[in-house]
Amino acid sequence: MKFGEASYGLAWVNVCLNNKELFLKTFSSGGILANLRPNLIVKPLTIVKPINNLDSEAKEELFYGVVQFAIAKAVADLNLNSEYIVFNVNVPEVPLTKIYKKRVFQQFYASARTAILRALNDYPSLDKVKREKFRALHPLVGFRDDKLENPPYLQIALDVPSLENLEFILNNLPESDHLILEAGTPLIKRFGLEVIEKIRESFDGFIVADLKTLDAGGLEVRLAFEHTADAVVVSGLAPRETIERALSEANKYGLISYLDLLNVQNPQKLYNSLKNKPDVIVFHTGIDENKRREFSLEGNFKRAIAGGVKLEEIDKLINSYEIIIVGRAITKSRDPGRVVRFILNKMGYDIDTYRLYYDEDD
Known part of the structure; x- marks a missing residue:
């Protein structure tokens, strides 16, 4: 699994920051509170919810263990001043070995930090979007939609x-x-x-x-x-x-x-x-x-x-x-x-x- 695959499910971390109704609905429909250890949740309150089915014991263990812990650690390390945060994540299917657990932790920790910092800094800026729009090459599309913005x-x-x-x-x-x-x-x-x-x-x-x-x-x-x-x-x-x-x-x-x-x-x-x-x-x-x-x-x-x-x-x-x-x-x-x-x-x-x-x- 690449960094980008992990960050895809986290990219809209700030969507629910100002919607308590959506926060509670997310929590009641399969989300869990991120925690550093049992009975020690992080602040601000952080809900982690899987967007894919946890259809194997490996996915369940990763979600309730490494994935939510990586996000909890990222939130705790950033010392945030928000009311609550909602993360939607895509839990991978990987072997439950120490090396794979460490890889999953690093990917979700880095993705969570990136998503939070971008949300707090209102990333991307309008100038960034304008500058990059003719450069954009989506990996699932394979071609640019050029509007002749890179002459000659x-x-x-x-x-x-x-x-x-x-x-x-x-x-x-x-x-x-x-x-x-x-x-x-x-x-x-x-x-x-x-x-x-x-x-x-x-x-x-x-x-x-x-x-x-x-x-x-x-x-x-x-x-x-x-x-x-x-x-x-x-x-x-x-x-x-x-x-x-x-x-x-x-x-x-x-x-x-x-x-x-x-x-x-x-x-x-x-x-x-x-x-x-x-x-x-x-x-x-x-x-x-x-x-x-x-x-x-x-x-x-x-x-x-x-x-x-x-x-x-x-x-x-x-x-x-x-x-x-x-x-x-x-x-x-x-x-x-x-x-x-x-x-x-x-x-x-x-x-x-x-x-x-x-x-x-x-």
């Missing part, structure tokens, strides 16, 4: 001609917090929005559906959402009503919205006219254009650059854009993984590079 990012435009080619690229990608995959418009047109789910089978990160929506904004956003996209791209050439509806729907479903400025003549006028603002603006030069367009736009958004991005430009572009969108330089390479690693190496370290287990909660 490399976004790979997957405008490939076949599923075989797509699979080849996906199998050669390194893992990185700075990587975004884009289901390109040609790819979606050929294979439908189901291709997003195909990508998701190999990549559990951030996926953009490049729909370049021009009409039926709400409907297209909902379809992208239903196929597990994390973001949608709306064309800046769409009617303003369509753009507004798409951006509103994206916000409703928690999707990140991209507004593509390809061939938009007055980006600032368009942006200023929108009641709902996009999360990302794509400064996009078309493949068929001879040179990159110059854009000037002010507002509260993340900046993405797309259209003929060359590897020798990466260093300069990282200083001006949060998202670098690269297509053919990667997808037409014989070794796409090498090109991706080359770009990612310029974007900084991943979140967990120097992070030890539980360090974030010190």
